[in-house]
Amino acid sequence: MKRRLTTYAAAVLAALASVLFFVRPAYAATGLHISGRTIVEANGQPFVMRGINHPHAWYASQTSSFAAIKAAGANSVRVVLSGGRWTTNTASDVANVISMCKQNKLICVLEDHDTTGYGEDGAAYTLDQSVNYWIGLKSVLVGQEDYVVINIGNEPIGNTNPAQWTSATTAAIQKMRTNGFQHLLMIDAPNWGQDWQFVMRDNAQTVLNADTQHNTVLSIHMYAVFHTAASITSYLDYFQSRGWPLVVGEFGWQFAAGEVDDQTVMSAAVTRGIGYLGWSWSGNTDPILDMTTGFNPAQLTTWGQRIVNGTNGLKATAKQATIYGEGGGGPSTPPPTAGCAAAYTSIGQWNGGFQGEVKVTAGSAAINGWTVTLTFANGQAVTQSWNATLTSNGATVTARNAGYNGRLSAGATATFGFLGSWNGTNNAPTLSCTAS
Structure with a gap:
Protein backbone atom coordinates (compact mmCIF):
# COMPACT_ATOMS: atom_id res chain seq x y z
CA MET A 1 0.00 0.00 0.00
CA LYS A 2 1.21 3.50 -0.59
CA ARG A 3 1.86 6.27 1.85
CA ARG A 4 1.16 9.58 0.14
CA LEU A 5 2.84 12.67 1.51
CA THR A 6 0.57 15.11 3.26
CA THR A 7 3.19 17.82 3.48
CA TYR A 8 6.33 18.51 1.56
CA ALA A 9 8.78 21.32 1.17
CA ALA A 10 8.63 23.51 -1.89
CA ALA A 11 11.68 23.30 -4.07
CA VAL A 12 12.75 24.66 -7.41
CA LEU A 13 14.68 22.49 -9.85
CA ALA A 14 17.94 23.89 -11.15
CA ALA A 15 18.02 25.05 -14.76
CA LEU A 16 18.86 22.31 -17.25
CA ALA A 17 22.54 22.08 -18.01
CA SER A 18 23.45 22.83 -21.58
CA VAL A 19 26.13 20.15 -21.69
CA LEU A 20 25.08 16.50 -21.88
CA PHE A 21 26.82 14.15 -19.43
CA PHE A 22 27.11 10.67 -20.85
CA VAL A 23 26.87 7.45 -18.81
CA ARG A 24 28.94 4.71 -20.39
CA PRO A 25 26.75 1.79 -21.51
CA ALA A 26 27.26 -1.67 -20.08
CA TYR A 27 28.02 -4.31 -22.67
CA ALA A 28 26.34 -7.20 -20.92
CA ALA A 29 26.79 -10.56 -22.60
CA THR A 30 23.21 -11.49 -21.75
CA GLY A 31 20.17 -9.89 -20.26
CA LEU A 32 18.51 -6.53 -19.94
CA GLY A 325 9.36 -13.24 -30.27
CA GLU A 326 6.59 -11.76 -32.41
CA GLY A 327 4.94 -8.66 -31.01
CA GLY A 328 8.25 -7.13 -29.97
CA GLY A 329 8.88 -3.41 -29.92
CA GLY A 330 10.29 -1.05 -32.48
CA PRO A 331 9.91 -0.76 -36.22
CA SER A 332 11.83 -3.23 -38.34
CA THR A 333 12.79 -3.69 -41.96
CA PRO A 334 12.87 -6.99 -43.79
CA PRO A 335 16.42 -8.24 -44.24
CA PRO A 336 17.76 -7.77 -47.77
CA THR A 337 18.82 -10.73 -49.90
CA ALA A 338 22.45 -9.75 -49.33
CA GLY A 339 24.40 -7.13 -47.42
CA CYS A 340 22.53 -5.28 -44.69
CA ALA A 341 19.62 -2.93 -44.01
CA ALA A 342 19.22 -0.17 -41.42
CA ALA A 343 16.10 1.17 -39.68
CA TYR A 344 15.88 4.33 -37.58
CA THR A 345 13.77 4.78 -34.44
CA SER A 346 13.27 8.06 -32.57
CA ILE A 347 13.49 7.21 -28.87
CA GLY A 348 12.48 10.73 -27.79
CA GLN A 349 13.19 14.40 -28.16
CA TRP A 350 13.19 17.52 -25.99
CA ASN A 351 13.96 21.19 -26.48
CA GLY A 352 17.15 21.26 -28.47
CA GLY A 353 17.97 17.56 -28.13
CA PHE A 354 16.91 14.09 -29.16
CA GLN A 355 17.88 10.41 -28.94
CA GLY A 356 17.92 8.04 -31.91
CA GLU A 357 18.47 4.31 -32.35
CA VAL A 358 19.43 2.44 -35.52
CA LYS A 359 18.95 -1.30 -35.99
CA VAL A 360 21.24 -3.00 -38.51
CA THR A 361 19.98 -6.28 -40.00
CA ALA A 362 22.18 -8.69 -41.95
CA GLY A 363 20.76 -10.18 -45.15
CA SER A 364 20.72 -13.76 -46.34
CA ALA A 365 24.43 -14.24 -45.66
CA ALA A 366 26.68 -13.53 -42.69
CA ILE A 367 28.61 -10.25 -42.67
CA ASN A 368 31.91 -9.30 -41.02
CA GLY A 369 31.18 -5.61 -40.54
CA TRP A 370 28.77 -2.82 -41.42
CA THR A 371 28.69 0.88 -42.15
CA VAL A 372 25.53 2.98 -41.91
CA THR A 373 25.26 6.41 -43.52
CA LEU A 374 22.71 8.81 -42.02
CA THR A 375 21.82 12.00 -43.87
CA PHE A 376 20.02 14.70 -41.84
CA ALA A 377 18.02 17.29 -43.75
CA ASN A 378 17.41 19.81 -40.93
CA GLY A 379 20.83 20.68 -39.56
CA GLN A 380 20.85 18.12 -36.74
CA ALA A 381 24.18 17.26 -35.13
CA VAL A 382 25.23 14.13 -33.25
CA THR A 383 26.81 14.81 -29.84
CA GLN A 384 27.26 11.35 -28.25
CA SER A 385 27.03 7.74 -29.47
CA TRP A 386 27.34 4.15 -28.27
CA ASN A 387 27.73 0.72 -29.87
CA ALA A 388 29.25 2.32 -33.01
CA THR A 389 31.95 4.78 -34.06
CA LEU A 390 30.42 7.89 -35.62
CA THR A 391 32.01 10.59 -37.74
CA SER A 392 30.28 13.66 -39.16
CA ASN A 393 30.76 15.59 -42.38
CA GLY A 394 28.16 18.33 -42.70
CA ALA A 395 24.71 16.74 -42.91
CA THR A 396 26.14 13.25 -43.27
CA VAL A 397 26.96 11.01 -40.31
CA THR A 398 28.82 7.74 -40.89
CA ALA A 399 28.47 4.98 -38.28
CA ARG A 400 30.84 2.00 -38.30
CA ASN A 401 30.40 -1.08 -36.14
CA ALA A 402 32.26 -1.44 -32.87
CA GLY A 403 34.74 -4.29 -32.46
CA TYR A 404 32.19 -6.52 -30.77
CA ASN A 405 29.05 -6.13 -32.96
CA GLY A 406 30.24 -6.16 -36.58
CA ARG A 407 30.07 -9.88 -37.27
CA LEU A 408 26.42 -10.83 -37.80
CA SER A 409 24.98 -14.13 -38.96
CA ALA A 410 22.29 -14.12 -41.65
CA GLY A 411 19.23 -12.22 -40.42
CA ALA A 412 20.91 -11.20 -37.16
CA THR A 413 20.76 -7.64 -35.84
CA ALA A 414 22.87 -5.08 -34.00
CA THR A 415 21.74 -1.76 -32.58
CA PHE A 416 23.56 1.51 -31.95
CA GLY A 417 22.32 4.73 -30.46
CA PHE A 418 23.16 8.39 -30.27
CA LEU A 419 22.22 11.72 -28.76
CA GLY A 420 21.88 14.77 -31.00
CA SER A 421 20.89 18.41 -31.16
CA TRP A 422 18.26 20.05 -33.35
CA ASN A 423 16.63 23.41 -33.93
CA GLY A 424 13.35 24.08 -35.70
CA THR A 425 12.63 20.72 -37.33
CA ASN A 426 13.77 17.22 -36.45
CA ASN A 427 12.83 14.91 -39.31
CA ALA A 428 14.20 11.37 -39.42
CA PRO A 429 17.41 10.91 -41.42
CA THR A 430 17.66 8.87 -44.60
CA LEU A 431 19.79 5.75 -44.19
CA SER A 432 21.90 3.38 -46.24
CA CYS A 433 23.83 0.32 -45.10
CA THR A 434 26.83 -1.42 -46.59
CA ALA A 435 28.37 -4.67 -45.38
CA SER A 436 31.86 -6.07 -45.52
Whole structure:
Protein backbone atom coordinates (compact mmCIF):
# COMPACT_ATOMS: atom_id res chain seq x y z
CA MET A 1 0.00 0.00 0.00
CA LYS A 2 1.21 3.50 -0.59
CA ARG A 3 1.86 6.27 1.85
CA ARG A 4 1.16 9.58 0.14
CA LEU A 5 2.84 12.67 1.51
CA THR A 6 0.57 15.11 3.26
CA THR A 7 3.19 17.82 3.48
CA TYR A 8 6.33 18.51 1.56
CA ALA A 9 8.78 21.32 1.17
CA ALA A 10 8.63 23.51 -1.89
CA ALA A 11 11.68 23.30 -4.07
CA VAL A 12 12.75 24.66 -7.41
CA LEU A 13 14.68 22.49 -9.85
CA ALA A 14 17.94 23.89 -11.15
CA ALA A 15 18.02 25.05 -14.76
CA LEU A 16 18.86 22.31 -17.25
CA ALA A 17 22.54 22.08 -18.01
CA SER A 18 23.45 22.83 -21.58
CA VAL A 19 26.13 20.15 -21.69
CA LEU A 20 25.08 16.50 -21.88
CA PHE A 21 26.82 14.15 -19.43
CA PHE A 22 27.11 10.67 -20.85
CA VAL A 23 26.87 7.45 -18.81
CA ARG A 24 28.94 4.71 -20.39
CA PRO A 25 26.75 1.79 -21.51
CA ALA A 26 27.26 -1.67 -20.08
CA TYR A 27 28.02 -4.31 -22.67
CA ALA A 28 26.34 -7.20 -20.92
CA ALA A 29 26.79 -10.56 -22.60
CA THR A 30 23.21 -11.49 -21.75
CA GLY A 31 20.17 -9.89 -20.26
CA LEU A 32 18.51 -6.53 -19.94
CA HIS A 33 21.06 -3.76 -19.56
CA ILE A 34 21.67 -0.04 -19.89
CA SER A 35 22.92 1.62 -23.06
CA GLY A 36 23.27 5.36 -22.55
CA ARG A 37 20.08 6.23 -20.70
CA THR A 38 18.07 3.47 -22.36
CA ILE A 39 17.16 -0.04 -21.21
CA VAL A 40 17.99 -2.50 -23.96
CA GLU A 41 17.65 -6.25 -24.34
CA ALA A 42 20.59 -8.59 -24.91
CA ASN A 43 20.16 -8.17 -28.67
CA GLY A 44 20.46 -4.38 -28.36
CA GLN A 45 16.76 -3.71 -28.96
CA PRO A 46 15.46 -0.85 -26.77
CA PHE A 47 12.88 -1.84 -24.17
CA VAL A 48 10.61 0.83 -22.68
CA MET A 49 8.65 -0.35 -19.65
CA ARG A 50 4.92 0.11 -19.84
CA GLY A 51 3.48 -1.73 -16.92
CA ILE A 52 1.52 -2.15 -13.72
CA ASN A 53 2.44 -2.81 -10.09
CA HIS A 54 0.94 -5.96 -8.60
CA PRO A 55 0.81 -6.46 -4.78
CA HIS A 56 1.72 -10.16 -4.83
CA ALA A 57 3.17 -10.20 -1.30
CA TRP A 58 -0.26 -9.53 0.20
CA TYR A 59 -2.40 -11.32 -2.40
CA ALA A 60 -0.34 -14.35 -3.41
CA SER A 61 -3.45 -16.26 -4.49
CA GLN A 62 -4.24 -13.70 -7.21
CA THR A 63 -2.10 -15.48 -9.79
CA SER A 64 -4.60 -14.80 -12.61
CA SER A 65 -3.57 -11.15 -12.39
CA PHE A 66 -0.45 -11.79 -14.48
CA ALA A 67 -2.51 -12.81 -17.51
CA ALA A 68 -4.97 -9.99 -16.86
CA ILE A 69 -2.18 -7.41 -16.68
CA LYS A 70 -0.80 -8.70 -19.98
CA ALA A 71 -4.26 -8.53 -21.54
CA ALA A 72 -4.51 -4.91 -20.37
CA GLY A 73 -1.62 -4.13 -22.71
CA ALA A 74 1.34 -4.12 -20.31
CA ASN A 75 4.78 -5.35 -21.35
CA SER A 76 6.07 -5.50 -17.77
CA VAL A 77 4.85 -6.01 -14.23
CA ARG A 78 6.44 -4.80 -11.01
CA VAL A 79 5.84 -7.47 -8.38
CA VAL A 80 5.73 -6.70 -4.64
CA LEU A 81 7.72 -9.20 -2.57
CA SER A 82 8.61 -9.45 1.12
CA GLY A 83 11.60 -10.98 2.82
CA GLY A 84 10.03 -11.05 6.28
CA ARG A 85 8.31 -7.78 7.16
CA TRP A 86 5.17 -9.44 5.86
CA THR A 87 4.71 -13.12 4.95
CA THR A 88 7.98 -14.12 3.31
CA ASN A 89 7.93 -14.85 -0.41
CA THR A 90 10.13 -17.93 -0.63
CA ALA A 91 12.45 -18.98 -3.43
CA SER A 92 9.87 -21.42 -4.80
CA ASP A 93 7.21 -18.71 -4.78
CA VAL A 94 9.51 -16.25 -6.55
CA ALA A 95 10.41 -18.91 -9.12
CA ASN A 96 6.68 -19.34 -9.78
CA VAL A 97 6.26 -15.56 -10.15
CA ILE A 98 9.03 -15.49 -12.74
CA SER A 99 7.42 -18.42 -14.54
CA MET A 100 4.06 -16.61 -14.66
CA CYS A 101 5.74 -13.49 -16.03
CA LYS A 102 7.39 -15.54 -18.77
CA GLN A 103 4.22 -17.46 -19.58
CA ASN A 104 2.47 -14.15 -20.12
CA LYS A 105 5.39 -12.54 -21.98
CA LEU A 106 5.99 -9.87 -19.35
CA ILE A 107 9.30 -8.47 -18.16
CA CYS A 108 9.35 -9.15 -14.42
CA VAL A 109 10.45 -6.30 -12.12
CA LEU A 110 10.86 -7.86 -8.67
CA GLU A 111 10.91 -5.45 -5.71
CA ASP A 112 11.46 -6.00 -2.00
CA HIS A 113 8.85 -3.92 -0.17
CA ASP A 114 10.40 -4.42 3.28
CA THR A 115 12.53 -1.26 3.04
CA THR A 116 9.60 1.13 2.59
CA GLY A 117 10.14 4.29 4.66
CA TYR A 118 13.26 3.20 6.55
CA GLY A 119 14.36 5.77 9.14
CA GLU A 120 10.81 7.05 9.57
CA ASP A 121 8.91 3.77 9.76
CA GLY A 122 10.27 1.67 12.61
CA ALA A 123 9.19 -1.59 10.97
CA ALA A 124 11.18 -0.98 7.78
CA TYR A 125 14.24 -3.01 6.84
CA THR A 126 17.59 -1.61 5.73
CA LEU A 127 18.80 -1.90 2.15
CA ASP A 128 21.54 -4.20 3.41
CA GLN A 129 18.90 -6.56 4.81
CA SER A 130 17.14 -6.41 1.46
CA VAL A 131 20.32 -7.44 -0.34
CA ASN A 132 20.55 -10.42 2.00
CA TYR A 133 17.02 -11.39 0.89
CA TRP A 134 18.09 -11.30 -2.77
CA ILE A 135 21.17 -13.37 -1.96
CA GLY A 136 18.85 -15.97 -0.47
CA LEU A 137 16.91 -16.03 -3.76
CA LYS A 138 19.98 -16.22 -5.98
CA SER A 139 19.36 -19.82 -7.02
CA VAL A 140 16.10 -18.88 -8.77
CA LEU A 141 17.34 -15.54 -10.15
CA VAL A 142 20.58 -16.52 -11.87
CA GLY A 143 19.94 -17.29 -15.53
CA GLN A 144 16.84 -15.06 -15.67
CA GLU A 145 18.68 -11.86 -16.65
CA ASP A 146 16.77 -11.62 -19.96
CA TYR A 147 13.46 -11.53 -18.09
CA VAL A 148 14.04 -10.12 -14.60
CA VAL A 149 14.93 -6.69 -13.20
CA ILE A 150 15.83 -6.54 -9.50
CA ASN A 151 14.41 -3.47 -7.74
CA ILE A 152 16.59 -3.79 -4.62
CA GLY A 153 14.30 -2.02 -2.14
CA ASN A 154 11.03 -0.13 -2.41
CA GLU A 155 11.12 3.53 -1.27
CA PRO A 156 14.09 2.66 0.94
CA ILE A 157 14.28 5.87 3.01
CA GLY A 158 11.45 7.98 4.42
CA ASN A 159 11.66 11.69 5.23
CA THR A 160 13.99 11.20 8.23
CA ASN A 161 17.62 11.74 7.28
CA PRO A 162 17.17 11.07 3.54
CA ALA A 163 20.85 11.93 3.02
CA GLN A 164 21.72 8.41 4.21
CA TRP A 165 20.26 7.13 0.92
CA THR A 166 23.43 7.71 -1.09
CA SER A 167 25.83 5.62 1.01
CA ALA A 168 23.23 2.92 1.71
CA THR A 169 22.38 2.62 -1.98
CA THR A 170 25.96 2.50 -3.23
CA ALA A 171 26.78 -0.17 -0.65
CA ALA A 172 23.73 -2.22 -1.70
CA ILE A 173 24.66 -2.07 -5.39
CA GLN A 174 28.24 -3.08 -4.66
CA LYS A 175 27.12 -5.96 -2.44
CA MET A 176 24.79 -7.23 -5.20
CA ARG A 177 27.65 -7.20 -7.69
CA THR A 178 30.14 -8.74 -5.26
CA ASN A 179 27.68 -11.61 -4.81
CA GLY A 180 27.58 -12.27 -8.53
CA PHE A 181 24.28 -10.72 -9.64
CA GLN A 182 24.40 -9.75 -13.34
CA HIS A 183 20.84 -8.41 -13.54
CA LEU A 184 19.69 -4.91 -14.39
CA LEU A 185 19.24 -3.23 -10.99
CA MET A 186 16.53 -0.66 -10.25
CA ILE A 187 17.03 1.90 -7.47
CA ASP A 188 14.18 3.81 -5.80
CA ALA A 189 14.51 7.37 -4.51
CA PRO A 190 14.28 8.38 -0.82
CA ASN A 191 11.47 10.57 0.63
CA TRP A 192 9.09 7.62 0.24
CA GLY A 193 10.25 7.32 -3.35
CA GLN A 194 9.40 10.93 -4.29
CA ASP A 195 12.79 12.63 -3.87
CA TRP A 196 11.26 15.98 -2.93
CA GLN A 197 14.55 16.96 -1.27
CA PHE A 198 16.40 15.96 -4.47
CA VAL A 199 18.85 13.58 -2.80
CA MET A 200 18.63 11.10 -5.69
CA ARG A 201 18.71 13.88 -8.27
CA ASP A 202 21.83 15.44 -6.77
CA ASN A 203 23.68 12.17 -6.14
CA ALA A 204 22.58 10.16 -9.17
CA GLN A 205 25.99 10.06 -10.81
CA THR A 206 27.62 8.81 -7.60
CA VAL A 207 25.14 5.96 -7.38
CA LEU A 208 25.45 5.05 -11.06
CA ASN A 209 29.24 5.06 -10.76
CA ALA A 210 29.01 2.60 -7.86
CA ASP A 211 27.86 -0.11 -10.28
CA THR A 212 30.96 -1.67 -11.83
CA GLN A 213 28.75 -3.07 -14.58
CA HIS A 214 27.10 0.30 -15.34
CA ASN A 215 23.80 -1.55 -15.30
CA THR A 216 21.54 0.43 -12.95
CA VAL A 217 18.36 2.37 -13.67
CA LEU A 218 17.02 4.98 -11.23
CA SER A 219 13.34 5.06 -10.29
CA ILE A 220 11.15 7.98 -9.21
CA HIS A 221 7.71 7.52 -7.64
CA MET A 222 5.25 10.26 -8.55
CA TYR A 223 2.39 11.02 -6.17
CA ALA A 224 1.40 14.25 -4.37
CA VAL A 225 4.78 15.91 -4.87
CA PHE A 226 4.24 15.76 -8.62
CA HIS A 227 0.86 17.46 -8.89
CA THR A 228 1.69 19.85 -11.74
CA ALA A 229 2.94 19.39 -15.28
CA ALA A 230 5.89 21.67 -14.52
CA SER A 231 7.08 19.62 -11.54
CA ILE A 232 6.90 16.40 -13.57
CA THR A 233 8.59 17.62 -16.74
CA SER A 234 11.29 19.54 -14.88
CA TYR A 235 12.29 16.44 -12.92
CA LEU A 236 12.34 14.16 -15.95
CA ASP A 237 14.20 16.70 -18.08
CA TYR A 238 16.91 17.09 -15.45
CA PHE A 239 17.78 13.41 -15.70
CA GLN A 240 17.43 13.29 -19.47
CA SER A 241 19.72 16.27 -19.99
CA ARG A 242 22.47 14.38 -18.19
CA GLY A 243 21.93 11.07 -19.93
CA TRP A 244 20.94 9.27 -16.72
CA PRO A 245 18.66 6.20 -17.04
CA LEU A 246 15.32 6.73 -15.27
CA VAL A 247 11.89 5.12 -15.02
CA VAL A 248 8.72 6.16 -13.22
CA GLY A 249 8.49 3.11 -10.99
CA GLU A 250 5.17 4.11 -9.43
CA PHE A 251 2.54 6.78 -9.94
CA GLY A 252 -1.13 7.28 -9.16
CA TRP A 253 -3.75 9.52 -10.71
CA GLN A 254 -5.23 12.94 -10.17
CA PHE A 255 -8.33 12.10 -8.21
CA ALA A 256 -8.35 15.33 -6.22
CA ALA A 257 -6.94 18.82 -6.46
CA GLY A 258 -3.26 18.88 -5.53
CA GLU A 259 -2.67 15.23 -6.41
CA VAL A 260 -0.48 13.74 -9.13
CA ASP A 261 -1.05 14.77 -12.74
CA ASP A 262 -1.15 11.26 -14.21
CA GLN A 263 -1.84 12.44 -17.75
CA THR A 264 1.37 14.45 -17.81
CA VAL A 265 3.33 11.57 -16.26
CA MET A 266 2.27 9.28 -19.11
CA SER A 267 2.61 11.80 -21.94
CA ALA A 268 5.96 13.10 -20.69
CA ALA A 269 7.29 9.56 -20.31
CA VAL A 270 6.18 8.64 -23.83
CA THR A 271 7.72 11.77 -25.33
CA ARG A 272 11.04 11.12 -23.61
CA GLY A 273 11.18 7.36 -24.10
CA ILE A 274 10.99 6.76 -20.33
CA GLY A 275 9.31 3.70 -18.84
CA TYR A 276 6.40 3.89 -16.42
CA LEU A 277 4.68 1.43 -14.05
CA GLY A 278 1.36 2.51 -12.52
CA TRP A 279 0.32 1.68 -8.96
CA SER A 280 -1.55 -0.69 -8.75
CA TRP A 281 -3.73 -3.49 -10.14
CA SER A 282 -5.94 -3.84 -7.03
CA GLY A 283 -5.93 -4.46 -3.27
CA ASN A 284 -5.12 -0.99 -1.89
CA THR A 285 -6.40 0.16 1.48
CA ASP A 286 -6.99 3.41 -0.40
CA PRO A 287 -9.14 1.92 -3.21
CA ILE A 288 -8.90 5.08 -5.31
CA LEU A 289 -5.50 3.70 -6.41
CA ASP A 290 -7.01 0.39 -7.60
CA MET A 291 -7.10 -0.09 -11.38
CA THR A 292 -9.62 -2.90 -11.02
CA THR A 293 -12.37 -3.68 -8.54
CA GLY A 294 -11.48 -6.82 -6.59
CA PHE A 295 -8.79 -7.87 -9.12
CA ASN A 296 -11.53 -8.28 -11.75
CA PRO A 297 -10.16 -7.17 -15.15
CA ALA A 298 -13.72 -6.76 -16.41
CA GLN A 299 -14.27 -4.02 -13.83
CA LEU A 300 -11.75 -1.31 -14.61
CA THR A 301 -11.97 1.72 -12.35
CA THR A 302 -11.56 5.28 -13.61
CA TRP A 303 -7.85 4.97 -12.91
CA GLY A 304 -7.76 1.64 -14.72
CA GLN A 305 -9.46 3.08 -17.78
CA ARG A 306 -7.02 5.99 -17.89
CA ILE A 307 -3.85 3.89 -17.79
CA VAL A 308 -5.10 0.97 -19.89
CA ASN A 309 -7.08 2.76 -22.59
CA GLY A 310 -5.82 6.36 -22.40
CA THR A 311 -4.08 8.22 -25.22
CA ASN A 312 -0.66 7.50 -23.72
CA GLY A 313 -1.75 4.37 -21.91
CA LEU A 314 -0.65 0.78 -22.11
CA LYS A 315 -2.61 -0.38 -25.15
CA ALA A 316 -1.51 2.65 -27.16
CA THR A 317 2.20 2.67 -26.30
CA ALA A 318 3.44 -0.65 -24.88
CA LYS A 319 5.64 -2.88 -27.06
CA GLN A 320 6.38 -6.45 -26.05
CA ALA A 321 9.98 -7.40 -25.33
CA THR A 322 11.63 -9.03 -28.34
CA ILE A 323 12.88 -11.91 -26.16
CA TYR A 324 9.31 -13.22 -26.47
CA GLY A 325 9.36 -13.24 -30.27
CA GLU A 326 6.59 -11.76 -32.41
CA GLY A 327 4.94 -8.66 -31.01
CA GLY A 328 8.25 -7.13 -29.97
CA GLY A 329 8.88 -3.41 -29.92
CA GLY A 330 10.29 -1.05 -32.48
CA PRO A 331 9.91 -0.76 -36.22
CA SER A 332 11.83 -3.23 -38.34
CA THR A 333 12.79 -3.69 -41.96
CA PRO A 334 12.87 -6.99 -43.79
CA PRO A 335 16.42 -8.24 -44.24
CA PRO A 336 17.76 -7.77 -47.77
CA THR A 337 18.82 -10.73 -49.90
CA ALA A 338 22.45 -9.75 -49.33
CA GLY A 339 24.40 -7.13 -47.42
CA CYS A 340 22.53 -5.28 -44.69
CA ALA A 341 19.62 -2.93 -44.01
CA ALA A 342 19.22 -0.17 -41.42
CA ALA A 343 16.10 1.17 -39.68
CA TYR A 344 15.88 4.33 -37.58
CA THR A 345 13.77 4.78 -34.44
CA SER A 346 13.27 8.06 -32.57
CA ILE A 347 13.49 7.21 -28.87
CA GLY A 348 12.48 10.73 -27.79
CA GLN A 349 13.19 14.40 -28.16
CA TRP A 350 13.19 17.52 -25.99
CA ASN A 351 13.96 21.19 -26.48
CA GLY A 352 17.15 21.26 -28.47
CA GLY A 353 17.97 17.56 -28.13
CA PHE A 354 16.91 14.09 -29.16
CA GLN A 355 17.88 10.41 -28.94
CA GLY A 356 17.92 8.04 -31.91
CA GLU A 357 18.47 4.31 -32.35
CA VAL A 358 19.43 2.44 -35.52
CA LYS A 359 18.95 -1.30 -35.99
CA VAL A 360 21.24 -3.00 -38.51
CA THR A 361 19.98 -6.28 -40.00
CA ALA A 362 22.18 -8.69 -41.95
CA GLY A 363 20.76 -10.18 -45.15
CA SER A 364 20.72 -13.76 -46.34
CA ALA A 365 24.43 -14.24 -45.66
CA ALA A 366 26.68 -13.53 -42.69
CA ILE A 367 28.61 -10.25 -42.67
CA ASN A 368 31.91 -9.30 -41.02
CA GLY A 369 31.18 -5.61 -40.54
CA TRP A 370 28.77 -2.82 -41.42
CA THR A 371 28.69 0.88 -42.15
CA VAL A 372 25.53 2.98 -41.91
CA THR A 373 25.26 6.41 -43.52
CA LEU A 374 22.71 8.81 -42.02
CA THR A 375 21.82 12.00 -43.87
CA PHE A 376 20.02 14.70 -41.84
CA ALA A 377 18.02 17.29 -43.75
CA ASN A 378 17.41 19.81 -40.93
CA GLY A 379 20.83 20.68 -39.56
CA GLN A 380 20.85 18.12 -36.74
CA ALA A 381 24.18 17.26 -35.13
CA VAL A 382 25.23 14.13 -33.25
CA THR A 383 26.81 14.81 -29.84
CA GLN A 384 27.26 11.35 -28.25
CA SER A 385 27.03 7.74 -29.47
CA TRP A 386 27.34 4.15 -28.27
CA ASN A 387 27.73 0.72 -29.87
CA ALA A 388 29.25 2.32 -33.01
CA THR A 389 31.95 4.78 -34.06
CA LEU A 390 30.42 7.89 -35.62
CA THR A 391 32.01 10.59 -37.74
CA SER A 392 30.28 13.66 -39.16
CA ASN A 393 30.76 15.59 -42.38
CA GLY A 394 28.16 18.33 -42.70
CA ALA A 395 24.71 16.74 -42.91
CA THR A 396 26.14 13.25 -43.27
CA VAL A 397 26.96 11.01 -40.31
CA THR A 398 28.82 7.74 -40.89
CA ALA A 399 28.47 4.98 -38.28
CA ARG A 400 30.84 2.00 -38.30
CA ASN A 401 30.40 -1.08 -36.14
CA ALA A 402 32.26 -1.44 -32.87
CA GLY A 403 34.74 -4.29 -32.46
CA TYR A 404 32.19 -6.52 -30.77
CA ASN A 405 29.05 -6.13 -32.96
CA GLY A 406 30.24 -6.16 -36.58
CA ARG A 407 30.07 -9.88 -37.27
CA LEU A 408 26.42 -10.83 -37.80
CA SER A 409 24.98 -14.13 -38.96
CA ALA A 410 22.29 -14.12 -41.65
CA GLY A 411 19.23 -12.22 -40.42
CA ALA A 412 20.91 -11.20 -37.16
CA THR A 413 20.76 -7.64 -35.84
CA ALA A 414 22.87 -5.08 -34.00
CA THR A 415 21.74 -1.76 -32.58
CA PHE A 416 23.56 1.51 -31.95
CA GLY A 417 22.32 4.73 -30.46
CA PHE A 418 23.16 8.39 -30.27
CA LEU A 419 22.22 11.72 -28.76
CA GLY A 420 21.88 14.77 -31.00
CA SER A 421 20.89 18.41 -31.16
CA TRP A 422 18.26 20.05 -33.35
CA ASN A 423 16.63 23.41 -33.93
CA GLY A 424 13.35 24.08 -35.70
CA THR A 425 12.63 20.72 -37.33
CA ASN A 426 13.77 17.22 -36.45
CA ASN A 427 12.83 14.91 -39.31
CA ALA A 428 14.20 11.37 -39.42
CA PRO A 429 17.41 10.91 -41.42
CA THR A 430 17.66 8.87 -44.60
CA LEU A 431 19.79 5.75 -44.19
CA SER A 432 21.90 3.38 -46.24
CA CYS A 433 23.83 0.32 -45.10
CA THR A 434 26.83 -1.42 -46.59
CA ALA A 435 28.37 -4.67 -45.38
CA SER A 436 31.86 -6.07 -45.52
